[in-house]
Amino acid sequence: MKEVAVIGVGSTIFGKFPERATYELGGEAVRAALQDAGVNPKDIQFAYCANLYGGMVVGQAVLREAGITGIELTNIENACAGGATAIRKGWWDIASGLYDIGIVVGVESMTTSPVAGKLIPPAKGDISGELGMNTVAKFALAQRRYMDVYGISLEQIAKVSVKNHHNGCLNPYSQYQKELTIEEIINSRAICEPITLLQCCPATDGAAAAILVSRRLAKKYTGKPIIIAASTLKSGDYSYRWKDITFSDMTYKCAKEAYEMAGLGPEEIDVCELHDAFAVNELQHYVELGFCQRGEEVRLIEEGMTEIGGKLPVNPSGGLLSKGHPISATGVAQVAELVWQLRGQAGKRQVANAKVGLAHVLGGEVADLESGAVAVHILKK
């Protein structure tokens, strides 16, 4: 397989922009990525566009805004893992030797989606959805059991949200630029107990894009390409095989494969962007991604080890909690953040000497499965 590099990334500011069409958001991110890479739109050979709520052939409308037409273009939906799925597919098209250069874009307008202002339900006809399941409830059920069985407190969980909102204040792309206190988080209104509003990621509009090339071609554009050392994607297993809802088996397996593929271990990760759709998720993902053993995850947050100045900074961008979560854009936005971090271009939120970064997304509620999809990417200088 050929080595694949990221030579350009771009993103819109994340926030609530109901006046902007999906294609406008996507077009802005694509143009920014092309400019960052110094690539002519005419040189792009293929594209993937991840989107959930925008309707048909969103990718064509997005790329029309950037002068990219007449190429192999595939639209992708994979819930919260849509953007990462697009990266994975773009990676494979180059790794396999099929193409040399392509663009991946993820875009979502949540404020104009049919679920604006609502809890996101599973797809129509899903049996759990009929009975009142939604994406917040799913993780509230896990959080209740996590607190009860493992003795984790709400204060400890809230610390994740405090950290990520602090990081968001340092990131001009972040939807929220506001420090939060543990008390504010715990006392915000209940959504699905014990999850309160400020333990949840917000509804967000935004887009991100990345230009992928073969390593050979990367030399034409930059002396410092960022290499995709691993790209793994998995669908969820049957939930009857899922022993403990507080531990994501699919995240564990997907990360394990990614480490094997990269020939790197969790101890070699310098910076991580992970799926903190809810504050509790981050603590659990520390364990599943191999950053610590079960029972040590609270220490990571309490001792500041995952803060920007810590041993393993997690979600320096602000994460989904503060930066925001435009569903299908998130996986691409995480890769954009890692590229900036590894290049040393992350401004006030820069992680010192970051050489290896890991991105993780997980999502898609569906009855009888753990979850829809999970993806892990490892990037290195």
Place this chain on the structure above:
Amino acid sequence: MIAKIPFREGLFEEVSGRWVLVGCRCEACGKTFFPKKEVCLNCFSRDLKRINLSRQGKLYSFTIVHMPSGHFEPPYAIGWIELPEGIRIFSQLRHWQEQPLKIGMDMELTIEKLWNEGEQEVIGYTFGPSGVVKAV
């Protein structure tokens, strides 16, 4: 009389005057499933036997939902019930205002109205704390 229709066919039945959830057990590997399947998801055998599931189980986890979602007005409770057959059932929970929910507590099945659809009552399964459900 108001017509009652199940929210989905084939999930529950009245057997000797009592409602039960209908699952299946694989005769080849012994795995139990709900809802019942056409093929065993564990060993792919087609030798599946219809079984009535236990009406009692233990509360594995729960949440009180405070925003509208689908057919239900907030606040409403949902959770996972662990049955002796070794499976977890996702369900609406009832009577949680009368007896606070707690992980591990005994829960019992009821078939009752979930929501109205025009002139019809849509019925489905719910679970509630055992003592309270028996009393109603």
